[in-house]
Each structure stands twice: as C-alpha cells, then as structure tokens.
Amino acid sequence: MALAVATGLMAAHPATAQPAIRLGTQMFVERVSTDINGRPRRTLESADRVGPGDTLIVIVHWRNDGAQPVRDYAVTRAVPHGTRPDISDPHMQVSVDGGGHWGRLDQLWLPTPLGGVRRAVAEDVTHIRWQLPEAVPPGRAGRLSYRAVMR
Structure with missing residues (x-):
C-alpha cells in the first residue's frame, strides 16, 4: 500500500x-x-514504508518557468488514498468530489446511500488546493505543505 500511495502522489x-x-x-x-x-x-x-497512524508530510513545490507573470493560478493536488489530511491551513480549499466543488470542509456536503446528505469529514477529502499570490513573476518559486495521517 505504501508504494501505491507514493506512486499515486508523485504522478502529475x-x-x-x-x-x-x-x-x-x-x-x-x-x-x-x-x-x-x-x-x-x-x-x-x-x-x-508507511502504516496506519503514520503522519505524512506532503510538500508541493511550484515554480513559474514561463516568461510572463501568472495570475489567478491555484495549485491543486490529489490527497493520497487512505489518508486523513490536516486541513487547518486557512488558505487551503478542499474538494470531496474529485475537484468538482471547492470550499472549506464545513461548507461541503455529500449524498448518503438512502438519498439524504451529510456533512463532509476530513476522510472524505479527495483534493487540496491553494490560490497563489495575485501575480507570480517569472522565476518565482515556493512550496506549500500539509500533514496527513494514514488510516
């Protein structure tokens, strides 16, 4: 399972x-x-090698390799399968439906098997994103990170 998590995360x-x-x-x-x-x-x-209860540190590096400033860009990453991410970063948005809808966790709902809805929980998060600063000049780089606990 550890290799599958690492391989899935490393894929673009x-x-x-x-x-x-x-x-x-x-x-x-x-x-x-x-x-x-x-x-x-x-x-x-x-x-x-990771197992249940292990804390993962996920670091996302970004860089503007273009010749022009980039505006309105969101860094989006899939959450490793089988983890519960720490979503305490106020700048982070999450999705519980593969990136279809975004928001803070307390704003997201999921359908239930019997036709109702329930509040989403951290274990439901499929993707995380951060909005980059207003204009990212050429050559500018940075990194974002979060913790996730293996279930």
Missing part, C-alpha cells in the same frame, strides 16, 4: 491549464522519538 495531477507553473511533490513520514534528555525529537524519513 494537472491543475487548471497554465503550463508555465511547474509542480513537484515530495512525501515524508514524520517519526517522533525521545532524545537523551527526554524531549521529543521529530525526524523526517522516506515514505517508502
């Missing part, structure tokens, strides 16, 4: 078409141990 997930923005993704597992003084020590390891 195109956002709305503006090819000047280049995207890359890295994923790590956060490990917590105790140092000699009894304090917690956090380290990042390769996400080759």
